[in-house]
Amino acid sequence: MRVALFVTCINDMLHPRTGQAVVALLERLGVEVGFPTEQSCCGQPQFNTGYRHAAEPLMRRFDRAFQDYEYVVTPSASCAAMVRDNYPRIGAKAAAERRGRGLVDAAAVAVPKMYELTEFLVDVLKVEDVGASFPHTVTYHPTCHGLRVLGLGDRPRRLLEHVEGLELRELPGAEECCGFGGTFAVKNPAVSAAMGADKVRHILSTGAEVVCAVDNSCLLHIGGTLSRRGAPVRPVHIAEILASTEGSVR
Amino acid sequence: MSGTYLGMPAFPRAAATATRDTRLRANLTHATRTIRDKRAKAVAELDDWAELRAAGAAVKDRTLRHLDHYLEQLEAAVTAAGGQVHWALDADEANRIVTRLVRETGETEVVKVKSMATQEIGLNEALARAGIRAYETDLAELIVQLGHDRPSHILVPAIHRNRAEIRDIFRREMASWGRPAPEGLTDSPAELAEAARLHLREKFLSAKVGISGANFMVAETGTLVVVESEGNGRMCLTLPETLISVVGIEKVVPEWQDLEIFLQLLPRSSTAERMNPYTSTWTGTTDGDGPQTFHLVLLDNGRTDTLADTVGRQALRCIRCSACLNVCPVYERAGGHAYGSPYPGPIGAILTPQLRGLAGPLEESLPYASSLCGACYEVCPVAIDIPEVLVHLRERVVQGGPVTLGGTRTVLQPAKGHAAERAAMRAAGWAFDHPGALRTGMRLAARTRRLHPRRLPGPGRVWSRTRDLPEVPAESFRDWWQRTRGTSSGRGTWAEPGTSSEPGTSSEQRGDAK
Ligand code: SF4
Numbered sequence: 001m002r003v004a005l006f007v008t009c010i011n012d013m014l015h016p017r018t019g020q021a022v023v024a025l026l027e028r029l030g031v032e033v034g035f036p037t038e039q040s041c042c043g044q045p046q047f048n049t050g051y052r053h054a055a056e057p058l059m060r061r062f063d064r065a066f067q068d069y070e071y072v073v074t075p076s077a078s079c080a081a082m083v084r085d086n087y088p089r090i091g092a093k094a095a096a097e098r099r100g101r102g103l104v105d106a107a108a109v110a111v112p113k114m115y116e117l118t119e120f121l122v123d124v125l126k127v128e129d130v131g132a133s134f135p136h137t138v139t140y141h142p143t144c145h146g147l148r149v150l151g152l153g154d155r156p157r158r159l160l161e162h163v164e165g166l167e168l169r170e171l172p173g174a175e176e177c178c179g180f181g182g183t184f185a186v187k188n189p190a191v192s193a194a195m196g197a198d199k200v201r202h203i204l205s206t207g208a209e210v211v212c213a214v215d216n217s218c219l220l221h222i223g224g225t226l227s228r229r230g231a232p233v234r235p236v237h238i239a240e241i242l243a244s245t246e247g248s249v250r
Numbered sequence: 251m252s253g254t255y256l257g258m259p260a261f262p263r264a265a266a267t268a269t270r271d272t273r274l275r276a277n278l279t280h281a282t283r284t285i286r287d288k289r290a291k292a293v294a295e296l297d298d299w300a301e302l303r304a305a306g307a308a309v310k311d312r313t314l315r316h317l318d319h320y321l322e323q324l325e326a327a328v329t330a331a332g333g334q335v336h337w338a339l340d341a342d343e344a345n346r347i348v349t350r351l352v353r354e355t356g357e358t359e360v361v362k363v364k365s366m367a368t369q370e371i372g373l374n375e376a377l378a379r380a381g382i383r384a385y386e387t388d389l390a391e392l393i394v395q396l397g398h399d400r401p402s403h404i405l406v407p408a409i410h411r412n413r414a415e416i417r418d419i420f421r422r423e424m425a426s427w428g429r430p431a432p433e434g435l436t437d438s439p440a441e442l443a444e445a446a447r448l449h450l451r452e453k454f455l456s457a458k459v460g461i462s463g464a465n466f467m468v469a470e471t472g473t474l475v476v477v478e479s480e481g482n483g484r485m486c487l488t489l490p491e492t493l494i495s496v497v498g499i500e501k502v503v504p505e506w507q508d509l510e511i512f513l514q515l516l517p518r519s520s521t522a523e524r525m526n527p528y529t530s531t532w533t534g535t536t537d538g539d540g541p542q543t544f545h546l547v548l549l550d551n552g553r554t555d556t557l558a559d560t561v562g563r564q565a566l567r568c569i570r571c572s573a574c575l576n577v578c579p580v581y582e583r584a585g586g587h588a589y590g591s592p593y594p595g596p597i598g599a600i601l602t603p604q605l606r607g608l609a610g611p612l613e614e615s616l617p618y619a620s621s622l623c624g625a626c627y628e629v630c631p632v633a634i635d636i637p638e639v640l641v642h643l644r645e646r647v648v649q650g651g652p653v654t655l656g657g658t659r660t661v662l663q664p665a666k667g668h669a670a671e672r673a674a675m676r677a678a679g680w681a682f683d684h685p686g687a688l689r690t691g692m693r694l695a696a697r698t699r700r701l702h703p704r705r706l707p708g709p710g711r712v713w714s715r716t717r718d719l720p721e722v723p724a725e726s727f728r729d730w731w732q733r734t735r736g737t738s739s740g741r742g743t744w745a746e747p748g749t750s751s752e753p754g755t756s757s758e759q760r761g762d763a764k
Contacts, residue, residue, distance in 0.1 A: 007728075009682060011727060012726050012727045012728055013722070013723075013726055014720050014722065014723065015727075016726055016727035016730050017723075019730075019731075020727065020730060035731050035735070037728065037731075037732075040682040040683065041678075041682040043679075043682075045678070046675055046678070046679055047641065048622060048641055048644070049644060049648065049671070049675065050617075050641065050643075050644030050646075050648040050649055051648060051649060051675045052645050053649060054675050054679040055679075057679065057683045058679065058682055058683060061682075061683060089638070144621070144622070144623035144624055144625070145624070147624075148623070148624035148625070148627070149624060175625075176579055176623075176625075177579045177621050177623035177625070179579070179621060180621065181620070181621025181622055181623065182622075184618065184620065184621040184622070187262060187618045188261070188262045188580070188618065188619060189262070189266075189716070190262070190265060190269045190270075191262075191265050191266075191269060191580050191583045191619075192621070193269075193716040193717075194269045194275075194583040195579050195580075195583060195621070196717065197716075220720055221717060223718075223720065224717030224718045224719065224720065225716065225717050227717075227718040228716060228717055228718045244746050245746065246746045
């Protein structure tokens with residue numbers, strides 16, 4: 001099994017610990033992880049803002065970077081969703097415009113190997129207990145792309161429920177968008193902030209120490225809102241919890 | 251506030267004002283959450299919902315592909331049943347036709363069944379200019395009309411009003427439109443409903459002309475269908491001598507049997523009812539029963555242009571159930587008025603710019619009025635992939651591309667005012683495609699990270715007004731991999747989350763303490 005980590009641009013620059021956690025976790029589970037350095041951004045910010053053509057070279061780059069791998073695993077549900085949902089669309093649109101040669105094939109190759117981390121653990125490795133220990137109260141925010149585009153279902157929860165010492169707290173209004181939405185946060189700042197404020201209110205109502213998710217971009221927005229309010233809740237990516245052996249007695 | 255939508259500001263500005271209106275937000279949150287939960291229960295009762303939804307989408311798609319055929323079939327059937335069919339290319343033409351038809355009856359008052367199409371074309375205002383008074387008879391539409399307001403929801407146009415506000419509107423306005431509000435009217439729902447009933451009953455019994463829309467038109471029989479909850483529509487459809495129905499051309503379905511799908515999908519999605527209380531159907535005219543004159547005005551108003559767009563045309567499947575509004579987090583905060591048309595919420599964000607063209611600041615801003623969370627797509631009973639269309643329209647805004655306007659294929663130029671963004675996207679795209687340069691930039695950012703402000707100047711200010719920026723870590727993932735693994739696969743070190751003394755500030759993640 002050849003597995004590559006697609007760390008994503010945001011994690012590479014702002015959350016290297018999340019990538020490190022994925023590597024530690026997968027290696028603990030006996031998987032050999034590669035990191036093709038040719039990889040870059042999936043093109044989601046460009047595509048979602050309307051710059052479809054600007055996403056095309058990034059799609060080619062993705063294809064090149066991961067051509068030798070059977071599986072591509074990423075700790076970002078929205079980037080996985082970008083590859084799975086939008087690469088085929090970009091390919092088809094380019095073909096309809098009689099340009100972008102090879103993009104249809106690139107999409108066809110990329111889609112089946114793309115796995116979000118919790119999907120890979122549960123569906124491919126078939127593990128739910130990853131041997132983690134994290135003695136904290138945690139609430140889980142299911143991000144929109146994980147929930148609705150990838151259909152992660154209860155995979156992340158099942159993984160969290162097996163973490164030693166972890167107490168999972170129900171998040172009210174869990175399925176509502178946190179208000180990040182990439183450039184939406186900049187283009188509609190008032191609505192984005194109102195959504196973020198409501199999400200944070202729900203998080204605080206759980207009394208949890210930690211809020212976790214399958215996407216650091218949502219956590220960036222939630223964490224920034226929490227921090228501005230001086231709230232003591234920590235945003236932590238689910239990969240870091242699953243890699244944790246803090247206070248383990250096993 | 252006037253009844254028309256001209257000169258509305260772009261979405262972000264109108265929405266920002268709405269988010270500061272705490273009463274509006276409370277009214278909206280309460281109403282949308284209640285109906286959202288009820289809908290989920292009603293839908294869960296049917297174990298073939300997914301198949302119904304797919305069937306609804308398929309019937310609509312097939313009809314749209316052969317729209318010309320079904321419209322001609324419909325016209326023939328309506329005519330054979332004693333009705334008259336009129337074709338209206340745009341709002342002006344539709345208004346002219348309806349005004350002329352009302353004038354020919356010699357009447358100066360008409361009663362109306364709640365209709366999105368007539369709002370879309372601004373019919374009430376057009377009739378008023380011709381000296382004809384149009385009375386809305388749907389309870390919520392009545393509240394909006396009496397309040398000199400605009401509807402802010404497809405199904406519950408007065409969703410933004412609470413009971414106390416409604417009582418005040420009734421007391422203040424009813425007298426000038428007909429029967430005044432009863433003495434000592436309170437805000438109890440029963441009293442409010444009774445006041446509206448008495449007020450409206452006078453109108454039903456005196457009106458000689460009724461104006462309606464339709465939820466569906468059946469091509470094979472020429473039958474029109476209105477579904478409703480209050481029964482006021484049925485009064486307007488049966489009591490007057492003349493009935494004028496203004497209907498968008500996309501409302502046609504091929505066969506009577508297709509209704510079995512939509513009459514299940516619509517009520518559960520919109521009001522969370524298993525079946526809507528009133529389903530009225532009418533086919534031409536019948537001697538001695540109901541209106542003796544029937545006119546059908548078929549409205550295009552941008553629909554064939556929309557049909558020409560293979561991605562965007564799915565918006566024409568819409569059955570106006572409003573489920574997407576009720577789950578939309580943006581609609582919930584921004585309210586319906588910010589969308590600048592009778593179609594608010596996610597469907598408005600894709601329908602309005604298509605029907606009107608990406609012509610003005612409002613239309614250009616609407617495709618961005620979404621976080622692309624996908625909740626709208628999930629609930630839509632005819633599976634309109636609203637996020638897909640939003641992104642498609644964003645592309646038309648910033649990148650331009652082929653569109654059909656007024657029946658003519660043209661190439662849309664990229665909108666002005668996105669120059670800085672376009673440059674930033676190009677630069678980012680270039681950097682991401684040149685990892686060497688990107689890495690240099692990242693290293694520079696890491697080295698200067700102590701100098702980074704936690705609030706941004708310039709356009710980034712809007713972000714950091716309500717959120718703190720994260721700190722740039724000392725080392726990127728890439729550099730960590732290189733340092734610990736190089737090209738081989740030696741094991742690296744990884745610090746546990748939460749092992750630092752202070753929550754959220756482990757030194758590796760958050761940078762050194764300030
Ligand atoms: S887009 Fe779908 S959910 Fe929204 S009003 Fe139309 S049919 Fe209903």
